[in-house]
Amino acid sequence: MDQDSQAVTELAVFLISQEAESTGKSDELLSSVEPTFERLRIHLSGRLGKGGYLALLKRAVALAIVDYPWLECLTVSDGGTLCGLDLAPSSLSASQAAAGGIAVLASLIGLLDTFIGRDLCLRVLQSGWPGLTNFYTDSSQGDSHE
Numbered sequence: 481m482d483q484d485s486q487a488v489t490e491l492a493v494f495l496i497s498q499e500a501e502s503t504g505k506s507d508e509l510l511s512s513v514e515p516t517f518e519r520l521r522i523h524l525s526g527r528l529g530k531g532g533y534l535a536l537l538k539r540a541v542a543l544a545i546v547d548y549p550w551l552e553c554l555t556v557s558d559g560g561t562l563c564g565l566d567l568a569p570s571s572l573s574a575s576q577a578a579a580g581g582i583a584v585l586a587s588l589i590g591l592l593d594t595f596i597g598r599d600l601c602l603r604v605l606q607s608g609w610p611g612l613t614n615f616y617t618d619s620s621q622g623d624s625h626e
Contacts, residue, residue, distance in 0.1 A: 484590075488593065489582065489586045491605075492585035495612075496582060509574075509575070510581065513581030520588070521561065522608070523604065523608040534556060537556050537588060538556050540585075540587035541554050544586075548580040551580050551583075553567040565581055589605070
């Protein structure tokens, strides 16, 4: 995994973790994946339009399916809601199922970063997750020691 991909995945985990903490389920990432996408839908649909967000999410799912074929069970509603993580095969653990959701979110963030640039992407995400400032402050401090 290259450095950009790793950073985007870490960002996806951070956003889902923030959602988990806000609902008091910090140990349950899987249950926070769909609410994270719902929050993202609200923030991005206003900026990209419903159709723009819908296209972005559908493409992100398609990209994540390459590494997580079981994500074929996911659907994106006409309103832009991600559905179906609860339909993950029963042979998967909760952490494996969460990893699939993280992959979709990382793909979506990566696409957004590609289309509108890193700075604007981060500002858009920060509108939904004000704690994102802390994530980048902590990350940059950690990088300066390497």
